[in-house]
């Protein structure tokens with residue numbers, strides 16, 4: 502019986518050689534902002550996001566944050582939605598009109614919306630002075646409400662990518678961070694780049710709380 | 711009853727209550743409380759090298775034992791430990807990832823030894839239960855993992871302490887989550903766990 506027990510225990514342990522090498526983590530595109538590096542430090546997690554309370558913005562931002570959080574393996578980025586913009590690190594609003602809350606059209610992308618993310622520096626130029634501000638706008642077009650909703654969803658993901666510190670990716674590399682985003686979610690190019698960015702020492706400090 | 715029959719009876723005894731009278735009289739129930747160290751769950755290098763580690767965790771075990779031919783006892787054990795999991799950088803940065811509970815069900819063969827010692831060896835299945843699907847657990851925790859374990863316990867030669875034992879336990883399993891596999895890790899990692907605890911025999915012969 503003793504032999505049986507030992508054999509069983511060894512059967513489990515004998516195959517336990519530890520030869521797991523780390524995978525390649527090369528970024529897919531440049532992650533600096535004109536030579537400067539910004540990302541949220543561990544001490545500022547979870548990053549506090551305020552989303553415009555009108556229309557589907559809160560749902561869009563929640564979805565985008567979930568997608569970006571899912572790109573990380575090692576606790577590099579976490580975010581939370583806060584109800585008060587005065588408590589936020591990032592404020593996401595509509596520029597003017599509020600689009601209808603309808604399901605997105607999953608057909609070919611139609612560029613019927615725009616987005617902008619603004620980082621405001623303090624006098625030293627090495628720290629943000631105010632919360633990051635992102636705004637989403639409806640462009641004049643004959644697109645359907647569903648096409649507009651699809652554009653808003655992917656543009657919010659793209660703009661939230663900027664709030665994480667990502668610049669635009671070159672058009673030669675397909676990514677959600679292309680200047681005109683056509684993807685619905687971040688892809689492997691975005692994942693590898695943002696993962697790497699969050700392990701580089703930043704040169705820009707986050708805004709004060 | 712044959713020894714195989716006794717093992718089956720033990721499993722049935724644990725699955726159904728109350729126990730039949732003669733069997734109940736033989737079953738020993740014990741519980742232990744201690745602390746567990748777990749070796750790094752992952753090692754990686756992105757710009758610089760770092761570890762993913764579970765913190766020192768409280769470990770609770772419940773065991774039901776059925777005596778076989780002396781000095782052997784068969785035991786069914788349930789072990790639970792719970793702690794935070796975080797990334798540890800070389801510069802001291804600690805980034806929390808999730809909270810993790812591990813649940814292990816094992817079958818153990820124990821042998822009493824001279825001078826109050828008992829040695830145990832066994833196998834079982836271990837399941838990781840993260841509190842949220844994030845980080846290395848973002849795509850789930852994977853299936854039940856087989857493990858092997860050994861332990862040594864010592865009961866002080868004091869009449870008042872005959873139901874108490876100080877125990878050191880070691881177990882070993884392999885670890886790889888779906889997210890780590892998707893990231894490019896091809897081989898699972900050997901995880902060593904060491905627990906030190908105090909065991910108390912609740913009922914039956916100590």
Ligand SMILES: [Zn+2]
Nearest residue numbers: 659663669680
């Ligand atoms: Zn952009």
